[in-house]
Amino acid sequence: MIRVLLTRAGLVLAGALTATLATAAPAAAHGADAPDGTDYRTAITSVTPARPGLSVRVVEAGARLQLTNTGDAAVEVLGYSGEPYLRVGPDGVYENLRSPATYLNRTLAGDTKLPAEADPAAAPDWRRVDDSATVRWHDQRALWRESAPPPQVRAAPDREHRVRDWVVPLRAGGEPAEIRGTLDWVPPPDAYPWWAAAVVGLLAVGALGLLPARSAAGGRALAGLGALLVAGGLAAVVFTVGREVDAGARGVGGLLTGLLAGQVWALLTGLGAIAAGVYALARRPAAEFALALAGACLALFAGVANAAVFARAVAPVPWPGTTARLLVALVLVAGAGAAAAGALRLHAASRQPTPTTAPTPHP
Template identity: 80%
Template sequence: MIRTLLTRAGLVAAGVLTATLATATPAAAHGADAPDGTDYRTTVSGITPIRDGLSVRVVEAGARLELTNRTGRPVEVIGYSGEPYLRVGPDGVFENAHSPATYLNRTIAGETTLPPEADPAAAPSWRRVADGPSVRWHDQRTLYRESAPPSAVRAAPEREHRIRDWAVPLRDGADPVEIRGTLDWVPPPDAYTWWAIATVGLLAVGAVGLLAAGSVPGARALAGLGALLVAGGAAAVVYTVGRELDAGAQGAGGVLLGLLGGQVWALLTGLGAIVAGGYALARRPAADFAVALAGACLALFAGVANAAVFARSVAPVPWPATSARVLVAIVLIAGAGATAAGVLRLHAARTPAATRV
């Protein structure tokens, strides 16, 4: 009966997934160099003068700008030498092959070698790169690219500092327009505190594995581990979805495409932890092994992989950074703790057998 229900649930989920992907509009996944966290907060103040149908926002923890043009006419983004760089309008998104910004903005560091055709004085050579009314790009005018913090930050690292006000020029027909914003340095949190919380928590959870597996407390402990693993998996899924929302994904289809394109391992380990947790709650055979394996994958792919937020003030999610740290701490505690407890329980189960032999 249970197996039949699970099969039907899987078929329904597969059908929903297929339908969602089929009806989803194309959405760009977050960039390969999207930061796991930063101490520099990029904020958009607005577009001057205001244009109805023209909007801009910051995505990927400030690493990119996203411009959406629903005015019904093309708008150009101007490059670093005053040349046309991008054009977005009713016919899609185009980039100028002669603009140096086309190549410099391919990475957040801007270290791309310019090809011979990169000449800002040459007439634009437009090539279509996307459909739709939106374009995303790294812009060096909105970022802090030096390896060392500014001198004001080094002198008073405990305070916020305005690094600069920035502007990115646009052109709406013959009219000049600007995206305006600010770049601030925000003091990072104490990473040691968060690592201490995660370490103490996972050790406490791991100690549950010392309870005798065949006893009543041991059976209850297995159920507790299952519930904790479900919570950790859910936290991983929520954090992963948050990363896609911060990367600019819109709607269920856009989020799903982004997850499958760039966050698939974190998503799968989160879902796997939920399944393994449910397996343990049902006290199924080999539940200890499932808990240990799922916990290890969860801690590695969804916990350690996102642990940079413990030391960064700006997290790549659309919520307060403290919420992101709490979610990652839950993932680490649940994943690493469940792994330790599962291994201890497996060892305890094998020891009596070895003694009998």
Template identity: 50%
Template sequence: MRRALAMAGVAVALAVIPAGPASAHVGGGPEPSNYAAVITSVSRVVPGLDVSLSADGERLRVTNDGAGELLVPGYSDEPYLRIEADGVQRNTRSPATYLNVSLSGDTELPPEADPSAAPEWTSVSDTPTYEWHDHRTHWMGSQLPPAVQADPTAEHLIASWEVPLVYDGQPMLVAGTLTWYPPPSSLPSTVLGVGLIVVGLAVAGRARWQRPLVVLLGLAVVAEAGHLATSPVPAESPVYAVTAAALPTVVAALLTWASWRSVRGGPARWCTWRVSPAGWSCCRVCPT
């Protein structure tokens, strides 16, 4: 019994430790990032106009509920988007139409992409809101920025960026910054995991702690399963990533279940568990 509980404790600890800051994510939701982008200023205050940015700077979102017309220039200052209260139109001749499809911006441009050509507008939304990858607001390199490579443990200002807008013919500017924040230390989660192992080994042999310990292990498994279920699946090798991340939790769940069966099949079958000031106790004939 003690060996089964100890194995379950070790397995749960190993499942919980990777859930620290450096863990891989494998479910739904936004992917984690060490980059943080913020809007620091908008040069004009326009009623009904709202500009926001995703936390990592990868997506810019604009809503124009006002009475005027908002134009968003592309990377060569050509018309890219036209946002009005009744919807959004996109210029099919703008290279940004195709470059913004991917986060890396490495899309091959079709022949019709010509920033000097007259705009050809097509409707892309019936609402006054549009969101897109704007490559001016996030890090475009496939490698970490040089400053981060030199010292990944320090905070770095990667860039100060600007996105031009034109509202009713009047230019305006959205400005912001992109900053790298180092990942938090994994030491606290490692210490916690080691502590769980030590505590599990220390109390697993005590009969009155066996059931509470198994219950705690079960709760830890449920919590880790919830963490996995709410984490995003990586685009590359998703089956391998999900399997590798979920395997420790599955093993821990099986060992916890086996420990619970062992507890129920042991003293609990012939005695009654009671809670006393001294803790959990087992008695064959319990006082009423």
């Protein structure tokens, strides 16, 4: 029976991994190239003049700007040559097919080849792309796109630096307006202590699987592993929800859509870990199998998948980078530790001799 469970666990893990690799295109709720973190902090300082219903925010760890206009008059975002680029108003979101920015801003790198019809001097050719009052776009004026850091950063990479003050011009109700902001270099954290703490933590948790399963200490260890897996699952769910909020999700409906469209594996593994942890706390049959499978999925899809935050100053969540790193470290410790402990307990159970029934003597 134990071997059958282990075989099924391997098949489930292999299938999950294959599905993840096959759907490895970036989340639809995010931009096509939403980063897992960055060392450049983009911030908005003002939108002038202020207009009722007009708001702008930074999303996707600074990779995009998000503009919402619920006012009565349309607002235009101007492109790199001062041409109309985007229009947001009561009738939805439009992009100008003549604006070079329409094509350059489709990727974070800004390397899209311009079609022949792209001409900033031509009359706008508006195409409706959304019926909402919100638009998100990459803007090269608010980004650092070069592979090499700026000269001042190369000279002193361990200090914060103002890279530039930027301006994105608008036209609101026919009048000029602008978004002003800043772009700063923030020194990245040292990833080594975070990885070291995660490895030490998961080894300590995994060692609980060496306690005899049928002893009192083994029973308490199983309950402790269940509680830790619940905590790791909650951390994964919180981090996943944070990524969607940082990506610009608005309202419960927008949040659920983003989670199901782009973060479904992280969300499901977090919820699965919570369920498996509760199952282990109740000391149900095959609790070790649940711990091993749910822990492995949690560590892989919600831990390793987000481990880039260990080496990035700005995480793709609406909280400080340290908070993001603590959540991911907890996910790794709980997931990998529970997987190791569950596997050790399963291995120990498989080595125990199967009790046999003594033959009934014949009269």
